[in-house]
Amino acid sequence: MNNEFDVIVVGSGITGGWAAKEFCEKGFKTLVVERGRNVKHRGPEYKDFEAPWELQNRGMPAEELAENGHYTTLRQKGHLYRTDALQFFADDKQSPYSFPKDKPFMWVRGHQLGGRSLTWGRQVLRWSKKDFQANANDGHGIPWPISYDDLAPWYSHVEKFIGVAANKDGLETLPDGEFQPPWEMSYAERFISDNLAKRYKDRHLIIGRSANITQPTEEQLKLGRGKCLARSYCRRGCSFGAYFSTQSATLPAAQKTGNLTVVTDAIVERVDYDDKTRRATGVSVIDAKTLEKRQYKGRAIFMCASALGTVQILLNSKSATFPNGIANSSGALGHYIMSHFTGVVASGDVQVEEDKFAFGRRPIATYIPNYRHDKLMDADFVRGFGFQTTAQHRSSVSPPAKRPGIGIEGKEKVGQSGPWKFRAFMYGEILPYFDNMATLHPTQKDKWGMPILHIDAEVKENERKMVKQAAKDIEEMLIAGGCSNIVVNAVPDSKHIPLGKQIHEMGGACMGSDPNTSVLNEWNQAHDVANLFVTDGACMSSTATQNPSLTYMAITARAANYAANLLKKGLM
Amino acid sequence: MLYVVSTAVIPFELKSSLKLTVFKSDASFFNAEQMTLAHDIADIMIPKTHTPGASDSHAAQILDELMVSWASLNTQQQMLSFLSEFKDRARDLHNNDYLLMTRERRLAYLVEIDQNAFEDTTSPFLIAYKRFKELIFHLHYTSKEANPEFILVPGGYKGDVTEDELQAIYKRQYL
Numbered sequence: 001m002n003n004e005f006d007v008i009v010v011g012s013g014i015t016g017g018w019a020a021k022e023f024c025e026k027g028f029k030t031l032v033v034e035r036g037r038n039v040k041h042r043g044p045e046y047k048d049f050e051a052p053w054e055l056q057n058r059g060m061p062a063e064e065l066a067e068n069g070h071y072t073t074l075r076q077k078g079h080l081y082r083t084d085a086l087q088f089f090a091d092d093k094q095s096p097y098s099f100p101k102d103k104p105f106m107w108v109r110g111h112q113l114g115g116r117s118l119t120w121g122r123q124v125l126r127w128s129k130k131d132f133q134a135n136a137n138d139g140h141g142i143p144w145p146i147s148y149d150d151l152a153p154w155y156s157h158v159e160k161f162i163g164v165a166a167n168k169d170g171l172e173t174l175p176d177g178e179f180q181p182p183w184e185m186s187y188a189e190r191f192i193s194d195n196l197a198k199r200y201k202d203r204h205l206i207i208g209r210s211a212n213i214t215q216p217t218e219e220q221l222k223l224g225r226g227k228c229l230a231r232s233y234c235r236r237g238c239s240f241g242a243y244f245s246t247q248s249a250t251l252p253a254a255q256k257t258g259n260l261t262v263v264t265d266a267i268v269e270r271v272d273y274d275d276k277t278r279r280a281t282g283v284s285v286i287d288a289k290t291l292e293k294r295q296y297k298g299r300a301i302f303m304c305a306s307a308l309g310t311v312q313i314l315l316n317s318k319s320a321t322f323p324n325g326i327a328n329s330s331g332a333l334g335h336y337i338m339s340h341f342t343g344v345v346a347s348g349d350v351q352v353e354e355d356k357f358a359f360g361r362r363p364i365a366t367y368i369p370n371y372r373h374d375k376l377m378d379a380d381f382v383r384g385f386g387f388q389t390t391a392q393h394r395s396s397v398s399p400p401a402k403r404p405g406i407g408i409e410g411k412e413k414v415g416q417s418g419p420w421k422f423r424a425f426m427y428g429e430i431l432p433y434f435d436n437m438a439t440l441h442p443t444q445k446d447k448w449g450m451p452i453l454h455i456d457a458e459v460k461e462n463e464r465k466m467v468k469q470a471a472k473d474i475e476e477m478l479i480a481g482g483c484s485n486i487v488v489n490a491v492p493d494s495k496h497i498p499l500g501k502q503i504h505e506m507g508g509a510c511m512g513s514d515p516n517t518s519v520l521n522e523w524n525q526a527h528d529v530a531n532l533f534v535t536d537g538a539c540m541s542s543t544a545t546q547n548p549s550l551t552y553m554a555i556t557a558r559a560a561n562y563a564a565n566l567l568k569k570g571l572m
Numbered sequence: 573m574l575y576v577v578s579t580a581v582i583p584f585e586l587k588s589s590l591k592l593t594v595f596k597s598d599a600s601f602f603n604a605e606q607m608t609l610a611h612d613i614a615d616i617m618i619p620k621t622h623t624p625g626a627s628d629s630h631a632a633q634i635l636d637e638l639m640v641s642w643a644s645l646n647t648q649q650q651m652l653s654f655l656s657e658f659k660d661r662a663r664d665l666h667n668n669d670y671l672l673m674t675r676e677r678r679l680a681y682l683v684e685i686d687q688n689a690f691e692d693t694t695s696p697f698l699i700a701y702k703r704f705k706e707l708i709f710h711l712h713y714t715s716k717e718a719n720p721e722f723i724l725v726p727g728g729y730k731g732d733v734t735e736d737e738l739q740a741i742y743k744r745q746y747l
């Protein structure tokens with residue numbers, strides 16, 4: 001195989017797939033290097049046609065996995081630890097990372113072709129003007145070098161391609177985009193939404209915006225993608241190609257051009273750098289099966305290995321010029337590690353008519369966007385939080401598996417309809433703290449010889465205050481929404497809130513205008529190395545409250561367009 | 573010493589009056605005796621009514637298979653000890669072999685254990701009982717028999733339908 005390419009893309013997940021598609025469509029010979037195995041679209045690893053009784057061990061992973069210390073992080077996530085999609089999650093026994101004992105960090109990864117694009121929740125939300133202004137306004141972190149307006153056309157570009165089912169809600173804090181018909185709310189969700197609208201001007205319950213297509217476009221049909229049929233088995237891989245993933249969308253689009261080369265089972269160990277030309281020359285990889293090392297050369301390198309995956313590689317890319325990691329003259333590499341956090345979970349019964357039900361498994365929740373931002377009102381913190389919420393179906397009486405009750409009596413009530421239960425999970429914006437950081441472990445290496453990542457990050461006072469306010473707010477909203485039996489659980493100050501749990505880790509190679517304080521410029525180009533770009537979550541200078549992947553995709557497409565122009569002009 | 577009664581000794585004429593399914597040969601993990609016991613406990617926990625019971629969903633047989641494909645050595649041991657002690661206790665308490673007790677007495681014996689299990693959280697036997705119960709319930713309620721309305725491909729989502737509309741959709745098996 002020819003080892004020289006125009007562009008090397010590291011990682012094949014949501015952002016890597018986008019970088020590959022954009023460069024291939026622009027005519028560049030593109031190599032995607034993926035550490036995990038090849039996963040074929042509609043291949044045997046997809047389990048979307050398995051009924052509950054057909055799942056391996058009825059969904060329960062073999063017990064010896066837990067006994068032998070496998071999947072520690074995923075087991076803590078509970079609902080993700082099932083045999084329907086276990087194949088798409090990395091085992092942290094195999095790919096370890098570390099954290100201080102008192103600050104557990106949850107790093108949920110997908111090490112295979114497609115990365116976490118196969119298992120993600122598909123909630124796709126634009127950031128608003130305020131979100132990009134936040135760092136500059138309140139002085140926390142590095143001010144964003146781009147604004148909403150810079151990204152808006154790229155949001156549109158991405159939305160048209162991936163397919164977003166959403167309602168045009170007309171909210172300043174959550175801009176509308178290029179939408180396909182939305183999913184419908186349940187009767188109970190609509191009831192709460194209407195009640196909140198009567199009470200508040202700035203707090204809205206909306207239907208989630210989901211990358212599941214409800215009205216396929218010509219382009220989507222040509223890629224073999226079909227309409228979503230509401231099975232909610234998305235994380236098993238969708239044979240209809242109805243949700244956006246690398247396999248269903250960006251990879252086939254890139255492959256069509258004839259410009260794409262994909263190598264799997266190839267772990268990028270470092271970005272190679274030439275101290276004389278001050279350019280990245282390519283990447284060094286370790287063969288995941290044979291441990292053999294080899295190199296690929298490229299004119300431009302796009303880092304898309306996921307926020308922390310990219311930070312690990314960059315820190316490990318040491319040279320005479322960059323003894324502490326490539327493109328790290330600022331010393332900011334590995335700093336400002338962030339992730340959304342939750343500290344409040346609330347529920348309530350919705351008081352509505354008896355004869356109302358729902359049918360189907362809608363693949364998206366409802367959402368209460370951030371309504372605080374710079375509006376401090378009664379609050380003593382900066383930024384804000386939103387809530388991922390749902391009352392998709394009426395509850396029903398569960399079998400008494402974990403409570404007393406057997407025999408006819410225990411059985412007869414099972415399945416009977418109960419009230420609609422509305423549930424809300426806070427998603428808070430953590431501030432960018434310089435001392436929340438990731439470093440290479442001084443001694444520990446993984447089985448491939450790569451130094452493991454040590455992640456030292458925690459929520460601080462601002463976030464604790466948010467938790468308290470979120471608990472008050474959601475209780476008030478559940479009452480205003482028409483709920484009874486309200487239960488609000490807030491994490492007490494004494495209890496650690498693990499970052500990473502929401503699987504929205506960000507930062508580590510932040511964008512900024514000042515090369516002395518940030519790693520990347522406004523085009524995601526390393527200040528120090530002109531042909532090195534980082535477009536996954538590592539580039540984020542703040543987290544906002546919205547799920548981030550749509551923003552990563554828009555940023556990736558924008559940076560790829562910029563890099564493509566430089567390549568065309570021979571400037572890289 | 574464990575008290576073991578072979579299923580072979582249950583008098584033939586008693587089998588139907590005991591409403592007992594007797595397994596004659598060993599299964600993948602449990603022997604015939606243990607299979608008979610596990611199956612009976614499952615059937616009493618989730619009896620057939622107007623909807624299928626644990627016998628219809630073969631919950632105990634599937635548990636037997638999972639003991640090989642899923643369970644750790646600890647769980648295997650826990651299940652074996654549970655079944656053995658379950659019988660011993662029946663003998664001690666009721667002066668009779670569990671498998672020779674009437675269905676009513678077997679039910680009463682199980683109801684008592686079930687109630688105690690959620691009060692006493694320390695007894696290894698009761699902990700094992702809860703584990704057994706959870707597994708049987710999981711296997712039954714994820715079975716095809718217990719989910720006649722399950723639709724693999726609903727075709728869409730409707731958030732506001734009446735009971736009648738819902739039943740009509742289930743009938744045509746697609747939105």
Ligand SMILES: Cc1cc2nc3c(=O)[nH]c(=O)nc-3n(C[C@H](O)[C@H](O)[C@H](O)COP(=O)(O)OP(=O)(O)OC[C@H]3O[C@@H](n4cnc5c(N)ncnc54)[C@H](O)[C@@H]3O)c2cc1C
Pocket residue numbers: 010011012013014015016033034035036080108109110111112113114115116117119120121122123124266267268269304305306307309310313503504536537547548549550552
């Ligand atoms: C259950 C779940 C639900 C989620 N829900 C949402 C949601 O609703 N909305 C949302 O916006 N986001 C959601 N996310 C997060 C979303 O999946 C990520 O933000 C997104 O996948 C990040 O894209 P990425 O390309 O940066 O990383 P990934 O998709 O993780 O891809 C990174 C790729 O790089 C590869 N890689 C890593 N290291 C190396 C190396 N050294 N060499 C070569 N390859 C490497 C990995 O194997 C992987 O394939 C969810 C995630 C999960 C798991």
Ligand code: SF4
Pocket residue numbers: 048212227228229230231232233234235237238239240241242243363
């Ligand atoms: S809900 Fe839609 S996208 Fe998800 S698995 Fe089903 S058909 Fe595919």
